[in-house]
Amino acid sequence: MTETPGFPESLASARDEMIALLSDLVNIDSPSRDPAGVDAVRDRIASFLDGEPGIRLSRMPVPGHADALLAEYLPQSPAAPGLLMGHMDTVFARGEATARPFRIEADRAHGPGVADMKAGLVMNAFVLRELARSGLAVPLQALFTVDEEIGSNGSAPVIREVAARSAFVLNSEPGRVSGNVVDGRRGGAFYRVTISGRAAHAGLNPADGRSAIVELAQKILAWTALTNPETGVSVSVGIVSGGQAVNMVAPEAEARIDVRFATVESGEAAEVEIRRIAETPFTPDVDGRMECLGKFLPMTGNAALTADYVAAAVQVGLALKAEFTPSCSDAGLTSSMGIPTLCACGPVGGGVHSEREFLELDTLVPRAMAAARLVLSRAAA
Incomplete structure (x- = not known):
């Protein structure tokens, strides 16, 4: 009789399933200002998680946009939950997914938003699902937001609400091409002048x-x-x-x-x-x-969380460091609240915001396992 692997080892056998969900998400156009498209991404993620033991799904209204999705696994535990975070919108216009659908060449996946950041959404959903299936008393949340590519004006209150009750945040923006994660970012702002x-x-x-x-x-x-x-x-x-x-x-x-x-x-x-x-x-x-x-807002990293993540990555065979990057993300908001935050924890990709965007498929499972081991180590601390 074959013994069923525990968490997070169960993620190792999920690669094909992860790629299938990634293909579905990439082939849905989800520009920031297209609520119907972002809704479709949210509904696909919700259908993937719906009915999983112990997972509660909630739609969180974002005025003027699609609703965000909060997925929670909250077993009886005195610990505050961790938070996996990611955005469902992309910079690409409607029709781009039809023109450039998901495809795999060699060890890379291509398509609009494949790295930024639909692979991160897939990773977060699988980590949450496998943790819930394990039955471990380790609380975890995953928040899927709707307007990061245009500044998160709508999602910011939702992010603050969920992050305020979280012990730490892993933002699953794509890992750097080097494989590194990000512990510091610049802030940014968008203006219109008429x-x-x-x-x-x-x-x-x-x-x-x-x-x-x-x-x-x-x-x-x-x-x-x-x-x-x-x-x-x-x-x-x-x-x-x-x-x-x-x-x-x-x-x-x-x-x-x-x-x-x-x-x-x-x-x-x-x-x-x-x-x-x-x-x-x-x-x-x-x-x-x-x-x-x-x-x-600018992001400032947390040395203890970064050290814990690097140690968790080593356990699954990843040698990486944390680095500063000049771009910005929602991680700046949670770090400004004083919540330990680490960014670019998603699978590794590059060429984002362009037709050259790619994802290194062999990083899907290891990055998911690194995040999962970080969640476990933080719960045991």
Whole structure:
């Protein structure tokens, strides 16, 4: 008679099942501003976990977006649960999954969001399921959020609510290409600036107009000049639009700005300057308005949690370290609450936010087992 493996060893036989769920999720378009698509991802995860012993599923409303999903395994235990965290939205537009469906070439999986971060969602769901099936009295939660790629404005209250009752957080963003996890990140913010000028005929009376596009061009140069490597601040204008007709002086224009910062203070200072430039006209009779679309706080790691995770990884044959990365994530929110947090704990991938995105399939099971061993070691401490 073959003995059934315990937790987390049971994850070792789940590779094919994990890949099947990953394929399903990647083949669902889930742009941040497409509630139906994100709903479909949530429903697929919920159907995977539904009916598992001891797992309770709850939909958590996020105004203006799809509902988040909270999956909890809370056996009788005096310990606070750990939290596995991940976002269901991607940066890719509807239709991308049809154009580039999930595929495997050699040892890599490809497709929109395969690494960032649908593989992390799969990992979290399997760790929670296998723990629940084991019956061990180790409490654990998994939170699946909906708008991380646009700043988590909607999900932030949900994250705070769940994280506040958690002992630690593993955020399952993709592991670095090196295999490392992340114990520090910059913060970030997204802004929209709208410029209002005055229309006029471009050939007949252009001097009567006030070009919002010309105004915006000057502001873009001023914003990008705020980039300062010494303070960890970078400013990038990623989207520009404006005008109504080629033969009209443009009466309006708009820009979307991405700002990254090393500290809360440097981020606040950058916002003040960006707003000043937005609202101070280079051209008379032109108005500018700025709004914040989303904001991430810088992440500071927890040395004890990082050490525990590295030790857990060693147990499953992974040699890795923790590193700082200049991008941002929801881990900044939980670490700012004083909750021990580690990021990039998901399977390893690269080329994210591009058609070159890939996932190293051989890291699915080991990264899941490392997370599982961390959960067990923290419960035993």
